[in-house]
Amino acid sequence: EAGVAQSPRYKIIEKRQSVAFWCNPISGHATLYWYQQILGQGPKLLIQFQNNGVVDDSQLPKDRFSAERLKGVDSTLKIQPAKLEDSAVYLCASSFTQGASREKLFFGSGTQLSVL
């Protein structure tokens, strides 16, 4: 079974530039998540999709971050313009459903973003 695919693996940009990350979840997984992991901290949920609808984006800085999940499969996360504090690993995860407590997350390898 193919895992969660993410690209690029690494990205270095200057502040005020824009950047986009791509994620392809495990086939058949209805729920897709974007997490931000700052060095020394645990992953923090940015946005959660159920199919192509947004379930939770309460912690997404909407003035600069945007995300979409077209056709309920692939997803892109964009930052425009980037700030120094956006330097982090951006993790995409998927799960089969959303409603079950026992549902575990499957993570991609992440994108390491450095904003200079």
Place this chain on the structure above:
Amino acid sequence: DQQVKQNSPSLSVQEGRISILNCDYTNSMFDYFLWYKKYPAEGPTFLISISSIKDKNEDGRFTVFLNKSAKHLSLHIVPSQPGDSAVYFCAAKTGGFKTIFGAGTRLFVKA
């Protein structure tokens, strides 16, 4: 507001000994707890979980204990192996929704 806390940033253990990783939480509504393991340059992977109606769950060398009255859970690894060296995240869920992660504990298992 840190609802899930892992107060030990790192832990060093000799191979063959027991590793005990601790986690505290503040939200009494959490009903499911999970541990994820993360190697460098990889995403976290699920390790073991426990429902709030249980106090222990075992899977091979890994056992998770839950003390609801103390809002505390721990992960025991026996015996520890060098391949267990990784960052371990404690996570908690409420009613099947958002997963909240702790900051992680880096485990070093010395050969």
